[in-house]
Amino acid sequence: MHLHQEEHLRSSDFITDAVIGMSDGLTVPFALAAGLSGSVDSNVVIITAGIAEIVAGSIAMGLGGYLAGKTEQEHYQAELQREYEEVEKVPEREKAEVKLIFAEYGLSPEAQHTISEALAKDKDRWVQFMMKYELGLEEPHPKRARNSAATIGTSYAIGGLIPLLGYVVSDTPRQGLVISAGLTILCLMMFGYFKSKMTGQPPVAGALKVTLIGVAAAAAAFLVATAFNSLV
């Protein structure tokens, strides 16, 4: 097997993951703290809840991402082995599958035949072709998934601490909410901007979307938690 492998993870992957984790981390812990600000009268309780959420969220994201990456890797290897067995045992059926892919694009039976015979000359390349074009699977980078999960989890934690700062430097939940909201909205805009730039989306629209999600989540959490608390 001479499958292509990127030996060096690009540093932009790291930055993209960090920005995604941070803008997500700014959203839910901010909304949770905001939600509690209308119904809890202690900043310590709000900060404790925020910290518990950050730990829970970053572990769920980090460990979840890591295990999902391993599953993807196992799935790829299992399918790869199956394709190798198939080109070995039922080469005519595999050739027919290649032809079918190109029949869908209106190629003549002669052209289909040319392609399937040419691909069949080299088993490694044939299998690679089937993996990518029949099954739509790209080989997952062995370290990419776990690195990505760790980066996103860590940045989620760092992003989540920003909204809590407002409650650390103030005396009441209401004051905390005002400072936290100002700080978080500023950061959401910045991170939404960079996140969109790095994933090739229009940055201003992206900044507004990320901020809108954060503010909507915080407002809804505040309203529902306050309503619940006035009932009990």
Add this chain to the structure above:
Amino acid sequence: MHLHQEEHLRSSDFITDAVIGMSDGLTVPFALAAGLSGSVDSNVVIITAGIAEIVAGSIAMGLGGYLAGKTEQEHYQAELQREYEEVEKVPEREKAEVKLIFAEYGLSPEAQHTISEALAKDKDRWVQFMMKYELGLEEPHPKRARNSAATIGTSYAIGGLIPLLGYVVSDTPRQGLVISAGLTILCLMMFGYFKSKMTGQPPVAGALKVTLIGVAAAAAAFLVATAFNSLV
């Protein structure tokens, strides 16, 4: 444009989304409530925090998913238009790109020529081929993303209410934690099992993974929140 569109969303998509949302919803609200159980002495505060988290999480997930779906749709349409313009204005360069794809699989220049000429006969099919095989883009279903986001968000909320039940039916956070943990671990195993079955993974391993993530997140949140609270 005669692009293939699935008119009817498969009901299994709905079930998969519901199970994913529910197993995620069981994880973070459970861990948050568990985290608070060592440092807060009122079940009402824990339930309020849980409700705020559920509202925040399901809006972040639902609205986030909806906006991401719209962005993906816009991206696909923009690339589609660009490919149509390219096959119109620089057909020779597009043919060279098709040849390059097959050169990588070791096909002879003659075979490459046959394919690129055959594809070039029908512009719609040619563009479809470039979208899928050059750019790796599949047309996103117009309603799939928003339906999926709504289903995942709603199931997250339903899943999140399960761990809170333990605190509703008990008098102290410690009692609540025991009932909540028992109930949630049972549900995590069930949903991990179904989630894996539906995404084609080994179900028992999947059930253990989902449960492990939930328990690890809850244990870590409990330890960190308790440690923080003993410091202030």
